Amino acid sequence: MKVQKQLYRRLGGWHLYTLQNTMGFHFFTFSFESSGFYWAMRILLINPPDCGRSIPEERYGIDSIKRIFRGEPLALESLAGNLAGHDLQILDLKSEPQGLEACVEAFSPELVGITAMTCEANTALAIASQVKSLCAAKVVVGGVHASGDPSFFNVPQVDYIVVGLGRASFKELADGLAAGGAPAVTGVAKTSSVALKFTPRKFTTADLADEMPPRYDLVEKYRAGYAIPALGVTMGFVATAAGCTHRCDFCCIGSLTNSKYLLHSTGSVLRDIATLADSVQLIRLVDANSFGDTLAAESLCEKIASAAHPVQYVADARADTVVRDPELFARWKKAGLRAVVVGFEEISDTRLKAMNKGSRTRINTEAIKILHDIGISVIGDFIVDPDYTPEEFDILEDYIMKNNVDLPMTSILTPLPGTALYERMRDRITIEDLDYYTLTNAVVPTRMESESFYNRFAQLLANCHRDARI
Amino acid sequence: MKWEELKPLERELSETILEVCRFEEFDRDSVDTQAPLVGPDSCFGLDSLDMVEIVVAIQSRYGVHIGGQEEARSIFTSLSTLTQFIGENRTT
Numbered sequence: 001m002k003v004q005k006q007l008y009r010r011l012g013g014w015h016l017y018t019l020q021n022t023m024g025f026h027f028f029t030f031s032f033e034s035s036g037f038y039w040a041m042r043i044l045l046i047n048p049p050d051c052g053r054s055i056p057e058e059r060y061g062i063d064s065i066k067r068i069f070r071g072e073p074l075a076l077e078s079l080a081g082n083l084a085g086h087d088l089q090i091l092d093l094k095s096e097p098q099g100l101e102a103c104v105e106a107f108s109p110e111l112v113g114i115t116a117m118t119c120e121a122n123t124a125l126a127i128a129s130q131v132k133s134l135c136a137a138k139v140v141v142g143g144v145h146a147s148g149d150p151s152f153f154n155v156p157q158v159d160y161i162v163v164g165l166g167r168a169s170f171k172e173l174a175d176g177l178a179a180g181g182a183p184a185v186t187g188v189a190k191t192s193s194v195a196l197k198f199t200p201r202k203f204t205t206a207d208l209a210d211e212m213p214p215r216y217d218l219v220e221k222y223r224a225g226y227a228i229p230a231l232g233v234t235m236g237f238v239a240t241a242a243g244c245t246h247r248c249d250f251c252c253i254g255s256l257t258n259s260k261y262l263l264h265s266t267g268s269v270l271r272d273i274a275t276l277a278d279s280v281q282l283i284r285l286v287d288a289n290s291f292g293d294t295l296a297a298e299s300l301c302e303k304i305a306s307a308a309h310p311v312q313y314v315a316d317a318r319a320d321t322v323v324r325d326p327e328l329f330a331r332w333k334k335a336g337l338r339a340v341v342v343g344f345e346e347i348s349d350t351r352l353k354a355m356n357k358g359s360r361t362r363i364n365t366e367a368i369k370i371l372h373d374i375g376i377s378v379i380g381d382f383i384v385d386p387d388y389t390p391e392e393f394d395i396l397e398d399y400i401m402k403n404n405v406d407l408p409m410t411s412i413l414t415p416l417p418g419t420a421l422y423e424r425m426r427d428r429i430t431i432e433d434l435d436y437y438t439l440t441n442a443v444v445p446t447r448m449e450s451e452s453f454y455n456r457f458a459q460l461l462a463n464c465h466r467d468a469r470i
Numbered sequence: 471m472k473w474e475e476l477k478p479l480e481r482e483l484s485e486t487i488l489e490v491c492r493f494e495e496f497d498r499d500s501v502d503t504q505a506p507l508v509g510p511d512s513c514f515g516l517d518s519l520d521m522v523e524i525v526v527a528i529q530s531r532y533g534v535h536i537g538g539q540e541e542a543r544s545i546f547t548s549l550s551t552l553t554q555f556i557g558e559n560r561t562t
Contacts, residue, residue, distance in 0.1 A: 294539065320518075320519060320522050323522050323525065323526060324522055324525075324538070324539045324542065325538045325539050326537070326538075327537045327538050328538065358519065359519070360519060360523060362523055362526060363519070363522050363523060363526065366526045
């Protein structure tokens with residue numbers, strides 16, 4: 001359906017708008033809005049393509065460090081969910097890498113939103129430039145990097161920067177622009193030729209816009225590709241929380257919520273699970289911490305068990321939560337929890353403390369044992385410090401093997417802009433190009449000779465993934 | 471309370487706490503069996519992570535089972551309550 005300019009007319013809080021399909025027929029629908037007259041807009045939301053560069057591959061020909069799954073752009077689906085009344089498309093360039101030009105030409109967007117992690121930041125700017133060359137759309141950038149380092153995007157090809165959760169603020173911006181204004185929205189910065197100024201947003205559960213479901217339908221054509229090929233399972237994403245309960249110094253999550261931990265309503269989580277349950281085999285609860293409020297996790301578990309959807313779940317938990325409350329995880333296992341992602345990060349208490357991780361090796365080890373006893377697979381996140389010696393690599397590999405971590409996910413400690421770690425390590429950073437901030441490159445000098453470091457890192461991944469499973 | 475005045479199991483548990491939390495310099499005569507075991511008024515200076523480590527250790531050492539956070543908080547009210555729980559439930 002090609003949507004023409006749609007005139008919203010206020011009718012006592014309800015709005016009437018007309019849509020015209022390709023056959024020229026008009027039909028009418030209503031939408032509740034709180035603002036006055038405005039034009040609905042054609043809004044294109046873009047997920048950048050796989051990007052980022054690899055030092056081990058470029059310098060040493062090590063090409064064995066690969067992505068193991070592709071997930072759906074839930075952040076964009078959630079933005080779209082709260083933009084009812086506008087005409088929306090999501091372009092997932094990870095699924096359709098060459099699709100930008102054709103999509104922009106066919107859809108002719110008036111507003112373009114681009115999300116980007118740090119390693120995608122340069123690519124987001126390139127996309128913004130290409131969009132500007134193809135159409136007259138306003139360009140908005142948001143996501144993790146925009147939230148941690150908004151000034152990076154203070155460039156001419158970007159018009160606005162969404163800092164932190166964008167469901168509510170992006171809607172306010174879009175509605176304001178549609179009404180013909182240049183709205184001042186908290187949590188949104190208007191780019192400028194001088195220093196960036198904006199009013200930070202005080203995030204609350206209202207920013208989760210739980211009453212508006214994510215637009216999973218907008219990525220339907222890509223859905224078959226959202227999968228873990230090695231396991232042959234399709235996977236969908238549902239969020240149960242935003243932000244985190246802890247302040248690990250390497251983590252960029254805190255900048256999305258100003259370090260608040262915000263829970264989605266149980267009703268909205270169940271609704272989203274029900275939406276996906278018939279089309280995927282595995283639902284990934286994509287939270288930094290799905291068990292940050294154990295009472296809420298208990299309640300959600302009961303309701304998921306009652307719903308009895310034919311899917312399994314993967315969720316994130318802290319090791320200390322597992323040890324503090326093993327029976328909670330036993331109940332989740334019965335409700336379908338197949339695997340838990342635990343950020344063990346390190347096997348040295350000294351390094352865990354320096355990261356402000358709030359856990360200890362002995363607790364991590366016990367958590368693995370508890371989860372295995374329950375029958376839940378352990379996906380363990382580990383972080384290799386560029387300061388690692390060969391002996392420390394050996395100790396880490398030995399720990400992973402001895403404790404039978406089912407699927408180790410190992411990255412290299414990377415000071416992402418906007419994190420406390422960045423402030424701690426910034427004087428040591430020798431690689432500023434954000435294309436390398438993929439978490440598989442060392443952007444500070446390694447203690448070991450560089451090629452030896454990457455060879456050992458690749459060997460660690462290969463050895464630990466030989467019998468990987470979830 | 472003087473170290474010698476503690477009951478044998480209280481002394482044993484105190485030693486377990488000191489060992490698990492790697493407290494090498496600790497005035498054993500400062501143990502207060504009725505004081506909160508965890509938090510700012512803890513005579514051991516234990517925080518919630520210490521408690522998790524101690525739960526792991528005593529479950530293994532005494533063959534007891536502590537099922538959840540609420541139960542753990544109750545058991546860890548003081549050295550006295552911990553001692554009572556272990557005394558009544560130990561299997562090893």
